[in-house]
Amino acid sequence: MDTIVIGAGQSGLAAARALRAAGRTPVVLEAGPAPTGSWAGYYDSLTLFSPARYSAMPGQDFPGDGDHYPTRDDVVAYLRRYADGLDAEIRTGTRVTAVEADGAGGFLVHTAAGDTLRTMGVIAASGSFGNPCTPALPGQDGYTGQTLHVAGYRSPKHYAEQRVVVVGGGNSAVQVAYELAEVADVTIASRRPLQLMPQIVGGKDVHHWHTTTGFDRLPPAWLARVASGTLVMDTGDYAAALADGRLRRRPMFTAFDGDHLIWADGEPERVDTVIYATGYLPHLDYLAPLGALDEAGLPLHVGGLSTTHLGLGYVGLEFQRSFASNTLRGVHRDAEHVAAPIAAYAGGVLAAYGL
Numbered sequence: 001m002d003t004i005v006i007g008a009g010q011s012g013l014a015a016a017r018a019l020r021a022a023g024r025t026p027v028v029l030e031a032g033p034a035p036t037g038s039w040a041g042y043y044d045s046l047t048l049f050s051p052a053r054y055s056a057m058p059g060q061d062f063p064g065d066g067d068h069y070p071t072r073d074d075v076v077a078y079l080r081r082y083a084d085g086l087d088a089e090i091r092t093g094t095r096v097t098a099v100e101a102d103g104a105g106g107f108l109v110h111t112a113a114g115d116t117l118r119t120m121g122v123i124a125a126s127g128s129f130g131n132p133c134t135p136a137l138p139g140q141d142g143y144t145g146q147t148l149h150v151a152g153y154r155s156p157k158h159y160a161e162q163r164v165v166v167v168g169g170g171n172s173a174v175q176v177a178y179e180l181a182e183v184a185d186v187t188i189a190s191r192r193p194l195q196l197m198p199q200i201v202g203g204k205d206v207h208h209w210h211t212t213t214g215f216d217r218l219p220p221a222w223l224a225r226v227a228s229g230t231l232v233m234d235t236g237d238y239a240a241a242l243a244d245g246r247l248r249r250r251p252m253f254t255a256f257d258g259d260h261l262i263w264a265d266g267e268p269e270r271v272d273t274v275i276y277a278t279g280y281l282p283h284l285d286y287l288a289p290l291g292a293l294d295e296a297g298l299p300l301h302v303g304g305l306s307t308t309h310l311g312l313g314y315v316g317l318e319f320q321r322s323f324a325s326n327t328l329r330g331v332h333r334d335a336e337h338v339a340a341p342i343a344a345y346a347g348g349v350l351a352a353y354g355l
Contacts, residue, residue, distance in 0.1 A: 001027050002346045003121035004109050006096050006286070009037015010079060011125035011316025014057060014332045016088040018339035024121070024346060026088050029111070031095035031126075035083035036076045038129030044155045045179055046072040048328070049171050049233045054207040055328045057082060067205070075328070096126075098289045106311065107290075121346035123338060124287060124299070125315040127326075128280035135167070135278060139256035143274075150176060150277040159184045159273055165261060167252070168277035169194055170230040174238055176277060181247045188249040194242070196234040206233065207329075216324040217333070282317055304338040311345045313338035 005015045008030030019026040034040070048055050053066030060082050062070055070078070083090055095112040102108045102118055109117045132149040140147070150172055162184045166177040169190035180186045188194065199206060210216045232238065241247040251264040260268040287293055292308045294300055299314050303321050306312035315335045316326050324330025 001025075001117060001119040003027070003123065003342060004029060004107075004117060004119040005123045005125055006099075006109075007037060007124070007126035007316070008032075008035035008083065008090050008092070009039065009125070009127050009316070010057065010328050011127060011326070011331050011335070012037070012123075013079065013082055013086060014335035015123045015125050015315045015339060016086055016090075017057075017059070018332070018335040019123070019343055020087055021336075022339050022343035024339075024343045026123075027117075027119075028088055028090040029094040029096055029109070030090060030092045031112075033092055034076075034080065035090050035092060036079045038127055039072060039076045039079065041129060041151070042072050043150065043153045043176065044072070046172075046175070048075065050207040050327070050329060051205050054205070054211055057328055058332050060085060096286045098286050099292075100289050101309065107309075119346075121311045121313075121342040123313045123315055123342060124284055126283050126286075127316055128283050128318075131281045131283040131285075132276070133279045133281050134276045137253075137255055139258075139262075142258065143256040144259045145271055146273040148273070148275055150275055151280070153275055156180045156183045162272040163270065164273045164275065165189050165253070165271050166275045166277055168279070169232070170277065170279070171232050173277035174232045174234075176275065177247055178238055178241055181241060186247055188247065189252045190249060191252045194238075194249055195231050196239050197231040199233045199235045210323070211329075216330055217322045219322060282314075287312075304334050305341060311342060313342045 003019050003024045003026045005012045005026050005028040008028045012028050016026045016028050047069045051067050052062035052070050055070060056062050062078055096109055097112050098110040099122060100108045106118060106120045107122050109119060129151060132151045134149055153176060156179050159180055160183040164180055164184045164186045166173050167189045169192055173188060177186050177188045201209060253261040253263045255262040259270050261271050262268055284293060284299055292300060292306055292312060300307045301314055304314045315338055316331055318326045320334050325334050
């Protein structure tokens with residue numbers, strides 16, 4: 001195989017499209033049952049933070065009104081259609097367990113089924129849903145309430161009448177806390193104050209301005225200098241809920257104590273459930289045998305191109321090259337950037353072998 005793409009979510013599909021455009025014939029390996037990545041596993045009420053007209057990938061628009069906000073299930077259906085339109089082989093139910101060098105400039109890709117596939121190029125596009133990030137706090141092991149990451153959250157019906165704390169200050173944390181507040185007593189715990197950003201600015205969704213001003217393409221180094229935290233898109237509902245007390249925010253608690261949390265001011269409070277909406281880390285453990293990761297399990301790369309192995313690339317890393325790198329609307333730019341040199345490398349090695 002000249003190239004293998006690991007993962008068939010938005011990043012893997014974008015990578016496959018870019019490789020085809022570069023003259024390669026990629027095979028896409030997806031651990032799940034469908035070419036939809038992790039989308040089917042997200043919570044029931046999830047909606048995109050960008051409207052349909054600014055959320056589509058190249059070659060296929062979202063159906064319906066361009067100003068509506070697609071739901072989780074809309075995205076799942078969209079990705080299925082997108083995969084159907086690609087001229088690429090997609091193997092679902094194929095989990096990659098390890099990638100090794102083959103000693104001749106290529107790679108050996110091992111699967112859970114016991115197969116070994118040889119390829120000249122690999123693009124890791126497996127996302128991060130399988131590697132949720134949670135903080136370690138004193139007393140957590142002895143906490144008698146329930147803890148879970150938002151990756152395991154589905155709907156508010158299981159938390160009715162509970163005292164719930166949602167940890168995090170991003171869009172998912174606030175969206176989940178807001179819907180839980182309809183049935184439970186909810187507080188958001190975050191290290192910084194929430195930064196609510198109006199969804200509509202000047203009569204247009206803020207993503208119109210992100211696109212027309214070039215903000216989506218800003219390099220991560222520039223963003224790091226100007227950003228002071230995570231911006232949360234708000235149509236006004238979140239601000240109203242915080243103002244009238246339906247939803248509260250407190251500085252991050254410091255410890256667990258039995259069935260209580262200890263808040264930063266020393267106050268203990270009994271809490272039934274703690275939900276961590278604290279993000280994810282790249283899910284790339286299968287690259288450990290290759291030596292392509294650092295001690296923290298993060299990829300060694302520049303702009304998505306491996307600094308340890310020619311022929312290895314990444315698509316879908318957060319802030320890989322821009323603000324929109326791991327989003328539906330922006331991932332194709334990184335895919336095209338990475339696919340070109342990977343395709344050239346694979347083609348060169350194959351030509352050297354007369355293939």
